[in-house]
Amino acid sequence: MKTAFIIFKKELLDTLRDRRTLISMIVIPLLIFPLLIGISSRFIISHVQTAQEKNLRIGLQTSSNAEEFKSMLLQANKVQVMENLTAESGRSLIESDSLEAFIAFARDFDEQVEKLHSGNVTLYYKSTEKNDIEKQRVLEILKEYEMKLRINRFKKLNIDESTINPMKINEWNLASMKERIAEVVGGLLPYLIIIFCFMGTMYPAIDLAAGEKERGTLETILTSPANRMQILLGKFCVVVLIGIAAAIVSMIGVYVGIIQMKEIPSELLKTILGILQFRSIILLLSMLLPLTVFFAAVLLSLSFYAKSFKEAQSIISPMMIIIIVPAFIGLMPGMTLNTITALIPVLNVSLATKAIIAESASTLLLAEVYLSSIFIAGISLYICTKIFDRESTIFRGT
Amino acid sequence: MIIVHELRKTFILDRQHQKELRAGKSDRAINAVAGINFTCKPGRVFTLLGPNGAGKTTTLRMIATILRPTAGTISVAGFDVVKRPQEVRRRIGFLTGTTKLYERLTPHELVKYYADLHNLDKELFKKRKDEIFTLLGINEFANRRIGKLSSGMRQKVSIARTIIHDPEVIIFDEPTIGLDIITARHIIDLIRSCKNSGKTVIFSTHIMGEVSLLSDDLAIIHNGKLCYNDSYENFRNSMKQNSLEEEFIRLVEEVKQ
Numbered sequence: 001m002k003t004a005f006i007i008f009k010k011e012l013l014d015t016l017r018d019r020r021t022l023i024s025m026i027v028i029p030l031l032i033f034p035l036l037i038g039i040s041s042r043f044i045i046s047h048v049q050t051a052q053e054k055n056l057r058i059g060l061q062t063s064s065n066a067e068e069f070k071s072m073l074l075q076a077n078k079v080q081v082m083e084n085l086t087a088e089s090g091r092s093l094i095e096s097d098s099l100e101a102f103i104a105f106a107r108d109f110d111e112q113v114e115k116l117h118s119g120n121v122t123l124y125y126k127s128t129e130k131n132d133i134e135k136q137r138v139l140e141i142l143k144e145y146e147m148k149l150r151i152n153r154f155k156k157l158n159i160d161e162s163t164i165n166p167m168k169i170n171e172w173n174l175a176s177m178k179e180r181i182a183e184v185v186g187g188l189l190p191y192l193i194i195i196f197c198f199m200g201t202m203y204p205a206i207d208l209a210a211g212e213k214e215r216g217t218l219e220t221i222l223t224s225p226a227n228r229m230q231i232l233l234g235k236f237c238v239v240v241l242i243g244i245a246a247a248i249v250s251m252i253g254v255y256v257g258i259i260q261m262k263e264i265p266s267e268l269l270k271t272i273l274g275i276l277q278f279r280s281i282i283l284l285l286s287m288l289l290p291l292t293v294f295f296a297a298v299l300l301s302l303s304f305y306a307k308s309f310k311e312a313q314s315i316i317s318p319m320m321i322i323i324i325v326p327a328f329i330g331l332m333p334g335m336t337l338n339t340i341t342a343l344i345p346v347l348n349v350s351l352a353t354k355a356i357i358a359e360s361a362s363t364l365l366l367a368e369v370y371l372s373s374i375f376i377a378g379i380s381l382y383i384c385t386k387i388f389d390r391e392s393t394i395f396r397g398t
Numbered sequence: 399m400i401i402v403h404e405l406r407k408t409f410i411l412d413r414q415h416q417k418e419l420r421a422g423k424s425d426r427a428i429n430a431v432a433g434i435n436f437t438c439k440p441g442r443v444f445t446l447l448g449p450n451g452a453g454k455t456t457t458l459r460m461i462a463t464i465l466r467p468t469a470g471t472i473s474v475a476g477f478d479v480v481k482r483p484q485e486v487r488r489r490i491g492f493l494t495g496t497t498k499l500y501e502r503l504t505p506h507e508l509v510k511y512y513a514d515l516h517n518l519d520k521e522l523f524k525k526r527k528d529e530i531f532t533l534l535g536i537n538e539f540a541n542r543r544i545g546k547l548s549s550g551m552r553q554k555v556s557i558a559r560t561i562i563h564d565p566e567v568i569i570f571d572e573p574t575i576g577l578d579i580i581t582a583r584h585i586i587d588l589i590r591s592c593k594n595s596g597k598t599v600i601f602s603t604h605i606m607g608e609v610s611l612l613s614d615d616l617a618i619i620h621n622g623k624l625c626y627n628d629s630y631e632n633f634r635n636s637m638k639q640n641s642l643e644e645e646f647i648r649l650v651e652e653v654k655q
Contacts, residue, residue: 224515
């Protein structure tokens, strides 16, 4: 153990002096998360504010009907009305972005409404977005007008509103704020942490295995009294430590990113910060440990196989996709931790993290995740020791 | 003392090597070392001379326990390299011309690292380090990163790393390859001083000048087989050609036929 610790100390010192490792472990997660969260939230908020405060230019084809609607439009906040347009001119004004919406009432609209039929109204707009705020603002006014017509109709027919609506649905979402946030953030957080943990282990693993082979320093350590198991253990512990550190730093990055958001409602901020409690962080880290062991063992095995730093990078890069796919599946709505998903590497940690954040994790399933992760980590570590012990791997290409 | 008996090493070729060597499908294995015997005695320099690819590095790597012999035995300082590899490694120093150093460490940190691996206590390390660093003139750059040192300075650090634990057997694998004359001279001086202090020294080379300068005993290796193994003095006395080079070529050609 003493020899392995000597190797660990030296490898750690060597790794911490490597600029590439420091950048991937500290600089990127600490800068990227606050920047990503800050820029994207500011962009979304300013986009929503602009759309809500924009002076809407609405074209109207009413003929002589729907006068009431026209007055409603004129009373609405930040709306500018252009009247007496034809269908063609209205459409061309929308196409040239001179109008946000064009509403055409059918010539017989009032007549149809009077006869207790449906009057036709056509709404023209230009949008590629699913949730277009400007369109929603116009639709709200139209719905309000529809409601007014409906109430008038009920009065005219002397019917009570409840006669028409036999059922009144009352919605009660009992999911806590934490659970609702967990569905959105809970998937994203492990996704990001897993990727940064993988990236954190990648550079030291390549440097300590393929890099050492390429630089020709491996031979000297192989002729020292340290045996191969001790050498591997020393290197392996450094890779795991750096991977965990990268995951912690990325969590700090997320935290910094969230608290710097001034626009976030205080209640939401309180809930999110409540998620990042000491207990959940410890649980998350304990979940990440076997996963990092798995990453470190796989990456070291591939790096020992590679002849050079460059070859190791080209072998390992496709691994990123193998890691991203299960982590990404964990992001999908409806994906939950069950007895089967608890056995799938990476996906199980992603889903377990989601469950930990939502505080809905079952102890049995978490135990299954731990056991399967430890089992896979153990197997990958065993394979790694076998690979490091093979002359044909260590001296491949020499 | 190093005793090599009927040593063999067979490598299984991968597809790329098979292609490079134009080996047929049945020639998947290559005998890098094919049953060699020799003994290196304390206080003498044993030279392993041979062209590139003759099996010198493979032999030295087996002695240093980096490679495992396919057959035969090697005893280093009384320990078998297969049965007691750790005991062997405690007693050897291994230096090659191609070996590099950890560039992000300082000479002090690097030498301390190897001293720790050899379990040297603090006082002994300090004493040995002071002696070696003064002898080789390392003190002035002892705390600079190795990556910023010249090749000559690096080779001095390599020497310090090799001998910090005062090994009884020292293995030099083409130690002067690619070095300038002054740096190569440091290595030659080191080999001489190791011999004078009673250590067992084995070194491989393909440079004839070094053979005449250092050898007490000589073995010539070609295609994994020894074509000469005796004292250097006997070699010189039995030469059928005028120069060392010509005699070496004659012996190699003789084996080929």
